[in-house]
Amino acid sequence: MAAAEGGSSARDQQNTKKSSAKETGVDVWPSGEAHDHMTFCVFGASGDLAKKKIYPSLLALFYEGRLPKSFSVFGYARSKMTSEEFRERIRMSLGCRIDAKENCDEFMEEFLKRCEYVHGNYDEGADFEKLDQEMLKTEEGKKAMRVFYLSIPPSIFVPVAQMSSRYVQSKTGETRVIVEKPFGRDLESSRALTKALAAELSEKQTYRIDHYLGKELIENLTVLRFSNIMFQPLWNRNYIRNVQINFSENFGTEGRGGYFDNYGIIRDIMQNHLLQIMALFAMEEPASLDAEDIRDEKVKVIRSIRDIDIDNVVLGQYKGKTSGSNVFPAYLDDETVPKGSNCATFAAIALFIDNARWDGVPFLMKAGKALHKRGCEIRIQFRHAPGNIYADKKSKPISRGGGGTAGDSSNAQCNELVIRIQPDEAIYLKINNKVPGLGHKMDRSILDLTYKSKYSVGELPDAYERLILDVIHGDKRLFIRNDELEAAWKLFTPLLETIESENIPPELYPYGSRGPIGAHYLASRWNVRWGDTN
Incomplete structure (x- = not known):
């Protein structure tokens, strides 16, 4: 009043x-x-x-x-x-x-x-x-x-x-x-579509939209990397042990099986959304914020990714589950899905970028439907501190009592930076910290920037709002160029052809679970533990 x-x-x-x-x-x-x-x-x-x-x-x-x-x-x-x-x-x-x-x-x-x-x-x-x-x-x-x-x-x-x-x-x-999207099903169909569109429209007129690139945290990714000097020396193979890009939905196809079965989780999510996120994450600093400078660097990253080995791929398909009075249908229970389909509703892939910055660092992608939660995030797990005295398992208990031991194996946890794209947009850093008191007990603490808590902006703009506005402005930074699309399909088409020609059966996993067990074996092969298991 x-x-x-x-x-x-x-x-x-x-x-x-x-x-x-x-x-x-x-x-x-x-x-x-x-x-x-x-x-x-x-x-x-x-x-x-x-x-x-x-x-x-x-x-x-x-x-x-x-x-x-x-x-x-x-x-x-x-x-x-x-x-x-x-x-x-x-x-x-x-x-x-x-x-x-x-x-x-x-x-x-x-x-x-x-x-x-x-x-x-x-x-x-x-x-x-x-x-x-x-x-x-x-x-x-x-x-x-x-x-x-x-x-x-x-x-x-x-x-x-x-x-x-x-x-x-x-x-x-x-x-x-x-x-x-989708911009074709494979390299050949993508090339045919690109050629047909190019006959009518110039590349300058064409805006290939991937709505994930319009999300707030993706837009902020380059700001985080290139405007904070503390991250610049850390963003490489010397300090980063692995990178995880995880996407999950807590629902199945729900009557859209006809469309989904024609594409599968790799085409629907990985070849576009997650690969674009990976390229923005791993690219070198562009000469400017000009659209062509940014897209030049993204293309370099995609072209540097090693050919995908089928042994570094896990496929899954959700099966039905009954919990009390609730019945969760299997993928094959969807009437719009062809009978006996081997279409993957889950995939986990280990990728490697063969350049000086990322040589040897595993980039693990994971995407699936009918999982235990809905979300999309990037997890950067850093290497252990060299010569970490707190990870010495042979240390004797602290004599002052009540504080645990300096050699507790839990103290050896590495730092982890998490960029949560959806839901509840956030950036948080996990650090090792001493619990207050006379003892020497350590804890893993979180430095948390949750957008809803920090910024009084109400609901964040939808990705489509940002991208439509960019089209009006003629800003193509967040849109996919034709050579970028070509490089993405060159990477994934051989894998897709192998899966389909050999009719590789997916591993079944229960509706609402964390996915097939094979995904954990894949991660352990590269000495990685999935970070989104909570």
């Missing part, structure tokens, strides 16, 4: 700022570019990705004043409906991420007014000409940039790219196209 009497509160000021942004717009165009309007078109607008991620992200960017003053959003799909019917369909999925939710409805209504829908086929030029005419109406003769989001199955990427290029490219400004 005091705030109301003495002037506007912080929230009032924030709302005033938001309202001002909506009314006047903000200049979000990169310097050197002059557009008067942005037209954003979602192909596959009736699908789940559009409803759950793309449209809510656009609303959040609008609320935050990040979109141009003049913009329109088009949805395009085969489903027949009017623009009004489409607005009502997506309205229910437009939640408010932002903190000041009192005026969310106002912004939502304003956003929906800018949303249009056109139905048509994906290979009919006349339908795309109709879409172009509708776009021209909202652009009103202004110099317009058009952004196309291909939220569609890979099988129709090429015809949509062809039709868009021929009939719907901006006549007055730039055209940018966002391509959603």
Whole structure:
């Protein structure tokens, strides 16, 4: 009440700022570019990705004043409906991420007014000409940039790219196209897709999106590495014993088995998400933050990874489990999964980067469905302190009593830096520390930076918000270049061909477990213990 009497509160000021942004717009165009309007078109607008991620992200960017003053959003799909019917369909999925939710409805209504829908086929030029005419109406003769989001199955990427290029490219400004993964199934299909898209779109226009690269902790990875001098001398084989990149989901395919069985966990998660994280983690410091400088360094890392040995791979598939009255189905119980499928729902792989910085350091990747928890993290386990007197098992007990022994084997634990990407974003460092008191008992303590505790930012922006905004700005740092994609498929295609040609059966593991036992044998082969077992 005091705030109301003495002037506007912080929230009032924030709302005033938001309202001002909506009314006047903000200049979000990169310097050197002059557009008067942005037209954003979602192909596959009736699908789940559009409803759950793309449209809510656009609303959040609008609320935050990040979109141009003049913009329109088009949805395009085969489903027949009017623009009004489409607005009502997506309205229910437009939640408010932002903190000041009192005026969310106002912004939502304003956003929906800018949303249009056109139905048509994906290979009919006349339908795309109709879409172009509708776009021209909202652009009103202004110099317009058009952004196309291909939220569609890979099988129709090429015809949509062809039709868009021929009939719907901006006549007055730039055209940018966002391509959603998967980018092929192997090296050959990826090359064919890249060649077909290149015939219609330049590499400059093409944005291959991997939403994991838009997550807050991935964006912070280069900041952590290159702006903190304490980490720079440690980030190499001399101090780091192993690196673990772990991804887990606590649910199965749940009716999406038809899609998943065609790709499997290695294609779905490892070849893109986890490999991209590894490349950002291991790359050399780029010459600048320019997109091409960063992507040059990532490509070097991927090209330096040693060919994958099948003996360094463990495959798993979840089986059913009954716990009390709860029944958890096996992968093969999913009616959308082909009978008797050997598709892996879990994989663990040991990778090695053959360069001067990382020679001999095992990078262990692990990804799986129907595991004991949901999460994604990077774990960096450092080497033991050389000549560590506290790890001397022959030391005698401390005479002052009550403090344990200096030679307790638990004291020999190495330091570990953990970057938790999801959920509950955090960075924390495990160190050995003396327990306060007269004794010499040691403990493993955690220096913890949990984002929710440190920063009063409410809910963090969704990865799609960051990436869509980067497309608008023309910033390609977090998007995958064609030679980067080529290098990734060159690495994984021989492994995938071996698995499929030999029909290697996966090891079964119970739904809700930590995965197959073979993953622990793989880690122990390289003197590593998985750090995410808690």
